[in-house]
Amino acid sequence: MEPLKLVNVVKQYGDKTAVNQISLEVGRGEIYGLLGANGAGKTTTMRMVLGLIYPDGGEILYNGKPYHAGLQQIMGYLPEERGLYPKIKVSEQIVYLARLRGMSQQDADKSLRYWLERFDVPEYYDKRIEELSKGNQQKMGFIAAIVHKPQIVILDEAFSGLDPVNVELLKATVKELRDEGTSILFSTHRMEHVEELCQRITILHKSNTVVQGNIRDIKSRYPREEVLLHTIGDVSGLDAIPGVTAVERIDRGYHIRIAAPETAQAILQKAMQETTVERFEIKEPTLNQIFIQEVGDSHE
Numbered sequence: 001m002e003p004l005k006l007v008n009v010v011k012q013y014g015d016k017t018a019v020n021q022i023s024l025e026v027g028r029g030e031i032y033g034l035l036g037a038n039g040a041g042k043t044t045t046m047r048m049v050l051g052l053i054y055p056d057g058g059e060i061l062y063n064g065k066p067y068h069a070g071l072q073q074i075m076g077y078l079p080e081e082r083g084l085y086p087k088i089k090v091s092e093q094i095v096y097l098a099r100l101r102g103m104s105q106q107d108a109d110k111s112l113r114y115w116l117e118r119f120d121v122p123e124y125y126d127k128r129i130e131e132l133s134k135g136n137q138q139k140m141g142f143i144a145a146i147v148h149k150p151q152i153v154i155l156d157e158a159f160s161g162l163d164p165v166n167v168e169l170l171k172a173t174v175k176e177l178r179d180e181g182t183s184i185l186f187s188t189h190r191m192e193h194v195e196e197l198c199q200r201i202t203i204l205h206k207s208n209t210v211v212q213g214n215i216r217d218i219k220s221r222y223p224r225e226e227v228l229l230h231t232i233g234d235v236s237g238l239d240a241i242p243g244v245t246a247v248e249r250i251d252r253g254y255h256i257r258i259a260a261p262e263t264a265q266a267i268l269q270k271a272m273q274e275t276t277v278e279r280f281e282i283k284e285p286t287l288n289q290i291f292i293q294e295v296g297d298s299h300e
């Protein structure tokens, strides 16, 4: 049974439909990508999953059951906007939050100290949130979301404001939680993170699901219109090959846009006649390109 399942979930704000019939399921040990332009309905969806707002239609099931008392103990949430109080000490508020979610004082304290050590900042235990940099506040928010070992974790732009070293640190932690069986609903605008972490995604656009499924399957549905060619010498007249729509000279070769798959073979043949080919690749579209194609021309 899936730990989290949404079936035709709808949310209205007056006349405005913020989320229209979204269905998805997050498996055990899965990081599921929830994507969409600004205003697409991601936060509204996450808030419904957390039980902070109620759906107007459809159902949300947690291990097969509708929302029920005690669920907060198995869920963790990192909101996009900082969720921690600036004036209160890290230890006081994270231990308090963990206790609200069913942990004993002693276990909460132990878990917090573990994570502070893991993130190499044990000294933050006694600091107030406002004393920390933006990125380190984000790290504390992340700890607050996972300190009570939840089964379902909802991460909204988890890596925003972090430097590259800390992005890697948190990414490794997210993968570790996945490997331990946690179900993670992961929302971000950073497509490279989605490509690295998620297998399945939903792209929302103006409240509707426009793309859904396994990233590999999704990519296979889009034409492969780019060729990467690395050669020792120059290749002449590439732009005269029928079906070639653009040729860009790049370091060690060419980046070529094509209109039909057979054009790629003609490019390879011509290149091999003229010089030594070091690399030839018909590139599949990136998630970024798919995203822009689906929602790009109409960001809110």
Ligand SMILES: Nc1ncnc2c1ncn2[C@@H]1O[C@H](COP(=O)(O)OP(=O)(O)OP(=O)(O)O)[C@@H](O)[C@H]1O
Pocket (backbone or CB within 6 Å): 013, 016, 017, 018, 036, 037, 038, 039, 040, 041, 042, 043, 044, 045, 080
């Ligand atoms: N409390 C509310 N009252 C009225 N409309 C709302 C409310 N909350 C959200 N909306 C509207 O619902 C739509 C979806 O908003 P939502 O915050 O879920 O988008 P999002 O995908 O999270 O966007 P972002 O990437 O900017 O965070 C938007 O048009 C928004 O204006």
